[in-house]
Amino acid sequence: MGHLMTKPFRQHLIDPEICIRCYTCEMTCPEQAIEHDDNNVVVDVEKCKFCKDCIPVCPTGAIDEWRVVTEAYTLEQQYSWTELPEQEDIPEGEDDSGADGEAHDDAIAALLAEAHKGAGGKAKAPATASKATINLYNQGKPAEARVQGNYRLTDPGSDADVRHIILDLGGQPFPVLEGQSVGIIPPGTDADGNPHLPRLYSVSSPRDGERPNFNNLSLTVKREPHGICSNYVCDLQKGDTVKLTGPFGSTFLLPSDSEAHLLMICTGTGSAPFRGFTMRRQRETPSLNESLTLVFGARRPGDLPYFGPLKKVPESFMKKLFAFSRQSDAPKQYVQDKLREEAERVQEILKNPKGHIYICGLKAMEHGVEEALSDIARGVGLNWSDLRDTMRSDGRYHVETY
Amino acid sequence: MLDLINVSYDTQIPNNVGLSSDKRVLKALEKWHPGYINWWNDLIPQNFQKSMVYLRTAVSVDPKGWAKFDYVKMPEYRWGVLLAPQVEDRRIPCGEHLGEPAWQEVPGEYRSLMRRLIVIQGDTEPASVEQQRFLGLTAPSLYDMRNLFQVNVEEGRHLWAMVYLLHKYFGRDGREEADDLLRRQSGSEEAPRMLGAFNEETPDWLSFFMFTYFTDRDGKMQLESLAQSGFDPLSRTCRFMLTEEAHHMFVGETGVGRTIQRTCEAMNEAGITDPYDVDKIRDLGVIDLPTIQKKLNLHYTLSLDLFGQEVSTNAANAFNAGIKGRYQEVKLGDDHKLTDDTYAVWDFEDGKLVRKEVPALTAINMRLRDDYTKDAAGGVGRWNKIIEKAGIEFELKLPHEAFHRKIGVFADKLFAPDGTLLSGADYDARFNDWLPSKADGDFIQSLMKPCTEPGKYAGWIAPPKVGIDNKPGDFEYVKLHMA
Numbered sequence: 025m026g027h028l029m030t031k032p033f034r035q036h037l038i039d040p041e042i043c044i045r046c047y048t049c050e051m052t053c054p055e056q057a058i059e060h061d062d063n064n065v066v067v068d069v070e071k072c073k074f075c076k077d078c079i080p081v082c083p084t085g086a087i088d089e090w091r092v093v094t095e096a097y098t099l100e101q102q103y104s105w106t107e108l109p110e111q112e113d114i115p116e117g118e119d120d121s122g123a124d125g126e127a128h129d130d131a132i133a134a135l136l137a138e139a140h141k142g143a144g145g146k147a148k149a150p151a152t153a154s155k156a157t158i159n160l161y162n163q164g165k166p167a168e169a170r171v172q173g174n175y176r177l178t179d180p181g182s183d184a185d186v187r188h189i190i191l192d193l194g195g196q197p198f199p200v201l202e203g204q205s206v207g208i209i210p211p212g213t214d215a216d217g218n219p220h221l222p223r224l225y226s227v228s229s230p231r232d233g234e235r236p237n238f239n240n241l242s243l244t245v246k247r248e249p250h251g252i253c254s255n256y257v258c259d260l261q262k263g264d265t266v267k268l269t270g271p272f273g274s275t276f277l278l279p280s281d282s283e284a285h286l287l288m289i290c291t292g293t294g295s296a297p298f299r300g301f302t303m304r305r306q307r308e309t310p311s312l313n314e315s316l317t318l319v320f321g322a323r324r325p326g327d328l329p330y331f332g333p334l335k336k337v338p339e340s341f342m343k344k345l346f347a348f349s350r351q352s353d354a355p356k357q358y359v360q361d362k363l364r365e366e367a368e369r370v371q372e373i374l375k376n377p378k379g380h381i382y383i384c385g386l387k388a389m390e391h392g393v394e395e396a397l398s399d400i401a402r403g404v405g406l407n408w409s410d411l412r413d414t415m416r417s418d419g420r421y422h423v424e425t426y
Numbered sequence: 427m428l429d430l431i432n433v434s435y436d437t438q439i440p441n442n443v444g445l446s447s448d449k450r451v452l453k454a455l456e457k458w459h460p461g462y463i464n465w466w467n468d469l470i471p472q473n474f475q476k477s478m479v480y481l482r483t484a485v486s487v488d489p490k491g492w493a494k495f496d497y498v499k500m501p502e503y504r505w506g507v508l509l510a511p512q513v514e515d516r517r518i519p520c521g522e523h524l525g526e527p528a529w530q531e532v533p534g535e536y537r538s539l540m541r542r543l544i545v546i547q548g549d550t551e552p553a554s555v556e557q558q559r560f561l562g563l564t565a566p567s568l569y570d571m572r573n574l575f576q577v578n579v580e581e582g583r584h585l586w587a588m589v590y591l592l593h594k595y596f597g598r599d600g601r602e603e604a605d606d607l608l609r610r611q612s613g614s615e616e617a618p619r620m621l622g623a624f625n626e627e628t629p630d631w632l633s634f635f636m637f638t639y640f641t642d643r644d645g646k647m648q649l650e651s652l653a654q655s656g657f658d659p660l661s662r663t664c665r666f667m668l669t670e671e672a673h674h675m676f677v678g679e680t681g682v683g684r685t686i687q688r689t690c691e692a693m694n695e696a697g698i699t700d701p702y703d704v705d706k707i708r709d710l711g712v713i714d715l716p717t718i719q720k721k722l723n724l725h726y727t728l729s730l731d732l733f734g735q736e737v738s739t740n741a742a743n744a745f746n747a748g749i750k751g752r753y754q755e756v757k758l759g760d761d762h763k764l765t766d767d768t769y770a771v772w773d774f775e776d777g778k779l780v781r782k783e784v785p786a787l788t789a790i791n792m793r794l795r796d797d798y799t800k801d802a803a804g805g806v807g808r809w810n811k812i813i814e815k816a817g818i819e820f821e822l823k824l825p826h827e828a829f830h831r832k833i834g835v836f837a838d839k840l841f842a843p844d845g846t847l848l849s850g851a852d853y854d855a856r857f858n859d860w861l862p863s864k865a866d867g868d869f870i871q872s873l874m875k876p877c878t879e880p881g882k883y884a885g886w887i888a889p890p891k892v893g894i895d896n897k898p899g900d901f902e903y904v905k906l907h908m909a
Contacts (some may be wrong), residue, residue: 041891042891042892044672044675044676044679044680044805044808045801045804045805046672046675046676048668048669048672051668052489052669062804077488077489078489079489080489080492080493081489081492081493081669081672083672083673083675083676084676084680084892085892085893085894085896086892088896106811151898152897152898152901154495154496154895155495155895155896157491157494160491195434197485197486197491199485199491199494231496232496280897280901308497
């Protein structure tokens with residue numbers, strides 16, 4: 025495949041200095057793309073289909089090597105190596121080969137790229153994040169989940185119908201990390217008679233399950249007028265089965281480093297990944313103090329998903345800043361106003377080399393939040409656009425908006 | 427429908443063999459389970475049992491699901507029964523039944539032979555955990571400690587794998603054998619483990635790395651040949667075990683390599699160029715290369731003994747019956763029956779070592795041992811690259827197969843590492859140059875100080891080039907429980 029292209033492309037290679045020649049990758053590869061001689065184990069660029077089946081089975085990490093090339097390294101070249109060649113300089117702009125990829129599915133990858141666009145550059149996972157599994161299930165081979173529960177999160181009086189949906193995966197492996205998304209395929213067909221494409225929803229439970237060590241997960245879904253999928257999901261009954269794809273997303277993830285300080289800014293169902301983050305931290309390191317800050321915006325308390333449970337999280341474990349924009353007896357407040365009020369706290373996070381910022385919610389929030397962050401940064405002599413780029417390339421600045 | 431890829435957690439024992447609908451075997455395993463847990467709990471020091479260890483656990487046997495990493499307390503590790511997916515229409519790959527459909531049940535005539543093979547394999551798994559039980563106390567880093575525990579829990583799982591086969595296919599005899607696997611103890615006077623190499627304690631980390639490199643590699647070769655078995659459940663079990671075994675090879679190869687790396691670095695920092703300047707090198711707190719060569723000599727030769735006699739009718743019978751194949755049997759280009767073939771095995775004639783052609787069928791052990799030696803030599807070559815890169819003139823070598831042997835044609839004679847026949851007096855005079863002495867062992871022991879700060883390593887070993895699961899250098903692989 026690749027060698028015929030003139031554009032730069034990614035070639036899968038094996039690091040001969042790290043590889044121990046156990047040949048597990050070779051035995052695993054469904055394409056027979058991996059072979060060896062007495063010297064090296066090599067990947068045939070013509071056969072490799074990037075399925076990545078070889079990655080998890082490698083005991084050393086030698087297998088996870090990629091080079092952007094304009095001309096592929098031949099098998100003969102690879103056999104002769106004693107070490108891996110450096111990445112050659114590829115002129116900027118020519119390299120459209122994509123990073124590790126958020127999904128091996130062009131349509132979903134495009135959706136995620138759009139959602140992450142607000143970060144101002146290529147998204148990168150936190151350095152200490154666990155490695156995400158992606159594309160375990162696709163439209164051709166979806167997972168089947170059973171609905172364990174469907175609860176309304178917003179007040180009965182609220183016109184926002186946001187739901188907490190719990191899905192049981194039974195015996196199917198569905199390894200999902202906090203911050204990842206899953207696709208739901210609504211039943212039926214579109215106007216042209218084709219099956220509906222999956223819609224993406226962030227998982228709102230931690231990796232070990234909504235209930236620890238049960239193979240289940242939760243979603244936070246808002247009913248949208250005329251939304252084909254959201255209405256389908258919000259109307260699900262206990263016991264119904266749902267077709268799932270994914271997991272997707274490999275950058276909007278939680279750092280494993282317990283010293284990382286997280287500033288999480290969200291509106292509405294943008295809170296889903298942060299519920300996962302918080303629960304993971306609660307289960308993993310419940311004694312942590314002062315390392316989580318949540319800024320959460322809604323119209324009124326009754327519209328704010330998880331308002332009740334959130335109030336029970338101790339302030340020392342997570343600082344919570346709520347912004348309400350339609351409360352009758354108070355001035356309008358948006359998340360950016362809360363950020364400005366707490367400028368000192370935000371500045372600490374901006375200056376902290378282990379500070380991480382996550383923004384999740386409607387696209388409309390992006391502008392105001394950035395402006396606030398920019399002003400707050402300036403207050404301590406920092407240039408926001410530089411800082412943002414540094415943080416993003418460190419895997420410490422993440423935006424997922426829709 | 428029975429799901430044979432994914433791990434089912436609907437019984438106490440995670441499995442992909444449909445245990446919940448196999449009440450007889452489930453009951454037998456559930457009866458065996460508490461004994462196993464007791465064995466584990468009595469084995470490894472308690473503060474490690476309570477620590478959170480960053481381990482991988484299989485959630486399915488396909489590539490996407492079998493290596494999920496997370497913190498887990500070892501006693502809560504999900505040991506289970508996992509078989510590689512069944513290959514449709516698999517055929518017996520060798521021997522007189524070549525080409526017949528693989529057996530899904532044990533043929534009556536091979537029952538005892540097969541049971542013995544499974545028991546011997548099964549016995550080595552818990553034995554190595556027993557041998558390594560105290561190493562956690564002197565781990566050179568949290569990274570290494572995590573690797574040790576990963577090896578340990580997977581050896582435990584390999585025991586499970588064999589015990590499942592015994593319970594499922596060998597009735598009451600199998601259940602008794604399974605109980606005995608927990609009764610025997612490495613190094614015990616009354617009930618020792620079955621194979622000699624598995625009754626020696628693993629006294630230090632260099633021994634552990636050498637053990638995982640050389641002795642676990644014997645295990646790998648045995649699994650490779652059992653993975654070719656005409657008895658399909660055994661083949662599938664071993665195929666999945668091999669994926670885990672690769673991690674053990676990795677721990678051994680990189681452990682020794684990092685030890686060598688650190689020694690070379692320290693020598694260069696101190697301006698020492700002579701690798702035989704042992705005292706000066708040891709003063710740097712690193713293990714001199716000649717001592718590493720001696721450790722290599724010891725572990726390699728002990729491991730060669732595990733392959734048994736060069737010419738063996740038992741091995742011929744197992745091959746001919748289709749119970750055990752050769753390394754990569756299906757990739758070999760011969761008739762897979764070996765009716766007229768010959769193979770050259772070592773022998774001793776007129777005071778000289780010679781390779782003599784014997785019927786290939788009887789040389790199955792020798793052939794596997796040759797494959798082993800070739801496999802083992804590869805890593806030694808990569809260790810030498812580290813030494814070469816550091817600019818030090820020294821080459822590690824595998825000794826001649828005749829050296830220091832207790833089993834096979836060389837067993838009753840004495841040889842130098844280069845294969846020269848020696849008198850008892852000559853051998854004794856050089857013995858300490860070739861094999862680690864008590865003083866060497868004491869020196870290595872003196873370096874075994876635990877280092878438990880994340881990202882830090884004891885002075886005798888270099889950090890790894892890549893973290894486990896791509897973790898950064900200072901990742902806390904074990905969250906120690908402080909009693």
